[in-house]
Amino acid sequence: MPRYALKVDYHGAGFAGWQRQKEHPSVQGAIEAALAKLEPGEHTIAAAGRTDAGVHGLAQVAHCDLVKDWDPFRLSEALNFHLRTQRVAIVDCAAVDDDFHARFSARERRYLFRLIARRAPLTHDRGLAWQVKRQLDVTAMQAGADRLIGRHDFTTFRSSICQADSPVRTLDELRVEEHRREYEVEYRFHVRARSFLHNQVRSFVGTLERVGAGSMTPDDMTRALEARDRAACGPVCPPEGLYLAGVGYPKDPFTG
Incomplete structure (x- = not known):
């Protein structure tokens, strides 16, 4: 067939x-x-x-x-x-x-998360991004994200109903970009790994938002990771800002 x-x-x-x-x-x-x-x-x-x-x-x-x-x-x-x-x-x-x-056959998955900071309700991006009211510190968020790169036990950042046999994963990229517009600032989180745990990306972003807001520090990200305890995770952000952005294979089936 x-x-x-x-x-x-x-x-x-x-x-x-x-x-x-x-x-x-x-x-x-x-x-x-x-x-x-x-x-x-x-x-x-x-x-x-x-x-x-x-x-x-x-x-x-x-x-x-x-x-x-x-x-x-x-x-x-x-x-x-x-x-x-x-x-x-x-x-x-x-x-x-x-x-x-x-x-x-997949060797990596790439996710994008969109977070928009603005006071007015979203219009064009409603349902396509997570909205917060205040601008965030992108430098602090990137510093916190850097603490997660590499191979770790990500128990803190996985759902309690995750069915994966092991919480150990290798995170290859967690990059935060800031895009300023007249009435808002968009933060884009680019995440790349071979595989992910249930709610892992949304747990990352929800916790990093707390870092950007000043409620947590980059050092708190390290402590949360090392705690291996779901209670140490920040809030899990809503799903509408998350996109499966790409899948990598040894040979791209669409470019042959």
């Missing part, structure tokens, strides 16, 4: 997350339903990461197996036709070898 890699862009609002659920809409369910319109029957796709409810995708990667030998461009166009009422789009498609797996 021919296998295809799909690059998926989606707005997380209105979905109960990526993973298929019986009683709630999901991104996976929407794509599988579209595939069933092209080739009747049940379809199961696998993705590089299972994003939570409200989290967005800029470049999620999934793969599917089909009976027909599709031209990748025509497959993406056909899927987008059936997804036209959903906030989901296939932005790229490629034929891949049978041993390609969207999840297990």
